[in-house]
Amino acid sequence: MRDVAALAGVSAMTVSRVLHDDPKITDETKRRVLDAVGKLGYRRDEIARNLRLGRSSGLIGLVVTNIANPFYAQLAIGAEETAEQIGVGVVLVNTGEDKQREMRLINDLVSRRVDGIIVAPAGDDHRHLDVNRLHGAPVVVTARPPIGITADCVLVDDYGGTKDATSRLVARGHTKIGFLGLPPSAWTGAERFRGFQAAMTEAGLPIDDRYVRYQQRDISEAEKAARALLALPDPPTALFAANNRNTIGAFRAVNSMGTGTALAGFDDFELADMLGLPLTVVAYDPVEVGHLAARLLLDRLSGGEPGTPPRRLTVPTSVIEYGAVAEPPRRAGAEQARRGGAEPSHRDDAAT
Amino acid sequence: MRDVAALAGVSAMTVSRVLHDDPKITDETKRRVLDAVGKLGYRRDEIARNLRLGRSSGLIGLVVTNIANPFYAQLAIGAEETAEQIGVGVVLVNTGEDKQREMRLINDLVSRRVDGIIVAPAGDDHRHLDVNRLHGAPVVVTARPPIGITADCVLVDDYGGTKDATSRLVARGHTKIGFLGLPPSAWTGAERFRGFQAAMTEAGLPIDDRYVRYQQRDISEAEKAARALLALPDPPTALFAANNRNTIGAFRAVNSMGTGTALAGFDDFELADMLGLPLTVVAYDPVEVGHLAARLLLDRLSGGEPGTPPRRLTVPTSVIEYGAVAEPPRRAGAEQARRGGAEPSHRDDAAT
DNA sequence: CTGTTAGCGCTTTCAC
């Protein structure tokens, strides 16, 4: 900036003003300054600028546990769409479900003055997300409720969706239903199991411990667990899978063992309709989760009062039946249900 | 920091030193300072720190065109793995193939002192990525070669992979082969079409213009284009699809029209093996692309000489045949071929 | 209209 000022024969202050489009600058000096800027390829150092201004960087951080999960990619797209409308950018960081990394990366972000953070936190203690520890940057928690802190959050109706889909299996006459679950330490895992339990209990059906497996974290583990259930002396006639990894694993098992076991699962996924077996999925709009999370965060950023009580939103789910069973999809959650058919809320394009 | 110093009864300088683990600090004062830090929830302001230091932020930026594309998610994971090893973090931003947004976001990143950038640039003029315009932050270009600038880059063997897969179709006796392509303005689109042409020419087969469609950017467009080709009076007996969106669209068309058309496509994808029709895909390891890109960038960051000539790496592809055709996968590219079977290079976990 | 002064939060350099 000094160099620019020197070359233009003005003071640094004038350069600064030109870059602000300060009205009270002669066209002549403005031209000279811009000339010098062009000649030197100068770019204002936003970092120093924000240091001085102490405020608004026009960026928010989105912290996810697993970038390979399409759910988070769609969530990011939703958050971007909403942030974009008011000229705010989104940067995404991936924690790999590692608490240490999460803390380090969040620190990196806030110390670089992101205006706020949307985070799907790892673990079950979120006190490291306390506003006071974050340079005052507001936080919105997604996909699970905040624990140990107060913060806005956006949830998916894990409980209701699972309950509905399980009830469908029951309605079709299944009484022996297996459950392929997530680690119960994960909020979503616990909620989905709770929904499963509720549907079973409501129908007066027992939950057979032999039919319940947790901890499947990828497709091959899920397939192994499903195979084990189907190989029991008195196997379940239907399975509920707690997310799309488990659903796909279960599908592979059912398909190759030819047991004709009925299948339902949480999460819609691409090609779910093309698998050649009937499949019931609990669908929801992950883009909407991103929209809502960004909306909550932006409201906090612009809405003066920091004292506003935290808000909690829940995105509804709907049950979709693919394959043999011909029945129109019915929505299960609250007001909205964006999903209806087979081409889902995945947004993508063709470029690789 | 002032507050911490006051509470600990020392000067700001001492606090700074404690945070550096400066050896010549009494254990006693150190304890007092750390105490105060804890009590106040103080975090060092990295932004101010780097302003003073002028250097190394320990973060690199990864700029992608489409975060919903699993290719980029896998690339990000690869880049993270490599960067993580030396304690460098990765932040990801999504441009949505919008040049303006790309420029703005890159500017945001460099002005926040990311140490370097890995970018899959939109458009066919990359002069905005010139090192001089980027506070000197080095750039690595991925998925397409740099145009108008010199920079390191990592490519996929689009040409070779497509040629190999097309040759397989020819070897099976197909002479009328359709091509579902990307916009030719995209480097990958042009390269893949070139590979297709080469295989056809080598086999002495003509390329029928009626059989070639570009511009399909999502699955439904691809399906429509495929339907059009298959409805021709003298339809092709095989299709090559230029990426996984086109492959899935083509699959939907072939499946519902029951034409028995043979199918090959660029990109492997989840469930490709479960579709119930034979399918040939060009596979490669997107995680490896990320590894290499990060490696090139980190080399530039640590390797003193900025004058080193740019390097260009190409990730090999392999052809995989799913379904009816039982033939062991054969590698097509250079040294490595990570892929062999059906469970591919997608890395994910079960948590939603 | 433009320049000067001061300071954002931190760290280097030199005293003590």
Place this chain on the structure above:
DNA sequence: GTGAAAGCGCTAACAG
């Protein structure tokens, strides 16, 4: 071992 001063690149506030 610790503190005081100066300055990284920028901009509000006040002069002129």
